[in-house]
Amino acid sequence: MLHDIDMPFSLWSPMRGISTNDHIPLNFVRIPNQCITYGSAEIQTGLSGKATLRAWYFCSLHLHSSTIISHTKAMTNTLDMATIQADFDRLALLSSETWDHNNHYHRFLLRQIPQHCSDVLEIGCGSGMFARLLAQKAEHVLALDLSPQMISLARERSKQFTNIDFQVADVQPLEFSSGQFDCVVSIATLHHLPMEDILTKLKAALATNGILIVLDLYQARLTDLPISLIAIPWNLVLKFLKTGHIMEPKAVREAWAAHGKHDSYLTLVQLRKICREILPGARVKRHLLWRYSLIWKKIPAS
Numbered sequence: 253m254l255h256d257i258d259m260p261f262s263l264w265s266p267m268r269g270i271s272t273n274d275h276i277p278l279n280f281v282r283i284p285n286q287c288i289t290y291g292s293a294e295i296q297t298g299l300s301g302k303a304t305l306r307a308w309y310f311c312s313l314h315l316h317s318s319t320i321i322s323h324t325k326a327m328t329n330t331l332d333m334a335t336i337q338a339d340f341d342r343l344a345l346l347s348s349e350t351w352d353h354n355n356h357y358h359r360f361l362l363r364q365i366p367q368h369c370s371d372v373l374e375i376g377c378g379s380g381m382f383a384r385l386l387a388q389k390a391e392h393v394l395a396l397d398l399s400p401q402m403i404s405l406a407r408e409r410s411k412q413f414t415n416i417d418f419q420v421a422d423v424q425p426l427e428f429s430s431g432q433f434d435c436v437v438s439i440a441t442l443h444h445l446p447m448e449d450i451l452t453k454l455k456a457a458l459a460t461n462g463i464l465i466v467l468d469l470y471q472a473r474l475t476d477l478p479i480s481l482i483a484i485p486w487n488l489v490l491k492f493l494k495t496g497h498i499m500e501p502k503a504v505r506e507a508w509a510a511h512g513k514h515d516s517y518l519t520l521v522q523l524r525k526i527c528r529e530i531l532p533g534a535r536v537k538r539h540l541l542w543r544y545s546l547i548w549k550k551i552p553a554s
């Protein structure tokens with residue numbers, strides 16, 4: 253019999269996505285008072301309908317970390333999507349489209365767009381800032397976002413663009429035709445999704461010679477510390493020059509902090525491993541302001 257079990261993790265884990273006090277609904281055959289192995293974690297089930305993480309095999313953690321992350325993401329999906337939507341509905345009401353760590357890289361991303369682009373897909377378009385830039389380079393842009401508030405803002409701000417189709421949608425259950433898009437773009441969004449699944453889907457949706465362009469956040473490790481130390485003062489200088497202040501208004505800080513509590517990212521090592529398997533030849537580049545870009549061209553199969 254399958255049960256939804258709320259699993260409180262009570263151990264600190266070095267992996268993002270599983271942290272102290274995370275509650276993860278698990279679907280598994282529940283056997284009271286048994287110890288089961290899930291990935292490289294050992295889970296104790298109890299009569300109360302709760303399961304607790306009993307031990308973590310650190311030696312196998314390294315080998316299995318990406319698998320566990322994708323399982324974890326899949327398990328948390330239903331729960332997360334409603335939460336993420338609520339977070340971004342709240343953030344939409346505070347959106348000012350001033351300089352940030354994502355739009356700082358818009359020019360770099362635009363340079364990756366192919367010359368003659370007919371159909372472009374943007375996933376997680378937010379208030380539509382990048383979709384409007386895409387619309388100047390492509391014939392048609394399909395821009396999706398989970399948050400109805402974001403889409404209504406995007407439509408409001410993009411009235412003069414007749415070639416953008418803004419839609420409220422969770423990209424996960426959507427089925428695209430094979431080779432439907434010349435270019436697929438996603439900015440600061442894919443970390444909300446199981447990475448292997450979404451990259452596989454987007455790969456199939458790209459036409460031959462189509463380009464996948466991703467900008468997203470990554471989980472910094474100790475080896476990323478030197479670059480962060482350079483980024484911190486540079487970020488403050490840029491922020492002040494571009495916006496005239498170094499601190500966001502309180503309401504904005506609080507909304508991002510609330511969202512950050514259930515945000516998780518892959519490390520660059522994990523991401524590169526996934527790319528080797530799904531998108532061979534992908535260029536993954538670390539950028540200064542806590543972002544990476546992933547650029548992949550779908551070359552004709554030989």
Ligand SMILES: C[S@@+](CC[C@H](N)C(=O)[O-])C[C@H]1O[C@@H](n2cnc3c(N)ncnc32)[C@H](O)[C@@H]1O
Nearest residue numbers: 340354376378397398399422423439440441444
């Ligand atoms: C951090 S915001 C980035 C917005 C925009 N790309 C930018 O750079 O300003 C992430 C966006 O992804 C959207 N999102 C998250 N999960 C999604 C999903 N499964 N399908 C579609 N959109 C999603 C959120 O609603 C949010 O607007």
